[in-house]
Amino acid sequence: MRRIISILLLVIVALGISLSLAKIPFGTPKTKVGRYYINKGIKETGAANIVTSVVVNYRGFDTLGEVTVLFIAAIGLGAVLTASGREKMRKTEPASMVLYTGCRLLFPLIIIFGTYIFIHGHLTPGGGFQGGAIIASGFLLIYLGCRERRISRLASNLAESLGGLLFVVIGLFGLVSGGYFLSNFLPKGTANELFSAGIIPIIYIAIGFKVGSELTGIIDNLIEES
């Protein structure tokens, strides 16, 4: 009975969607603001990657809100999992030497790749969110491969807090010197160079640290619970 009602509901939803989408053509430019960002973005922000200039510069305040959502989700996860005392760690079999050595060999390479991704966020595809996710995947490898190793909770919390603080402090500096929150007060330089685009790379480094340590904290909490 419930299955039939659900399928009926889905059919109604699908009909509504297809009726409303039939008039929206695929593959044509739709928004004017996107065209504006493409035409003016490189002059106004100095970042070669227009997506980055939208995320960090034009919609920087929005990104601050999204980082906050991520932060609250990580905090909520920690609170839910640690609410009722944590029982003893189960005994795990030690990993074989091949797995252990392979993980320890791969870990620094993954960290370097993640760092490259978030430092070059204004030049190439990538940025703080992606680089942070890559760094967290490196820590996940360590957690799965070298089972008895744990990251320091203090260092992770420090990286997370400093990342968030750097973002807000740079925004406040912009408020003081440029007149509005997160204004780009540093020199923009020439596009397509590493030291260009003013505050964009600095904010992306802060986001990279924050996202990386938050996702690592989530992995840490979930693995200790399992």
Add this chain to the structure above:
Amino acid sequence: MGFLNSYIYYIGAFGLILVGLYIILVKHNLIKVIIGLGILDTGVNLFLISVGYITKGTAPIFSRPGIDSERMVDPVPQALVLTAIVIGVAVLALALSLAIRLYQHYGTLNLRKIREQKW
């Protein structure tokens, strides 16, 4: 064929959304409901990206001088989806942690058997 070519991404994205909705509505296992949530999330992201696509478009990055800016795809949906993916991962992790708590409390993941759960 022309219809399929011009709408294939919309069809795929909404296929994923409908599959996710169906799983959420019908399945009783909490883990399966969370998997459905993940599929729904992917569908929404794919839909946003395909709305911003331009036929034969390129990435909105001025990686070399003299690149044709007319064919660049819309950067706004890409910027939104970029953050939405990371937040989706965090929300999924939060849902899984709540599932762990529920399992420890009730001893089951079946939504029918959990008390105070009406449907």
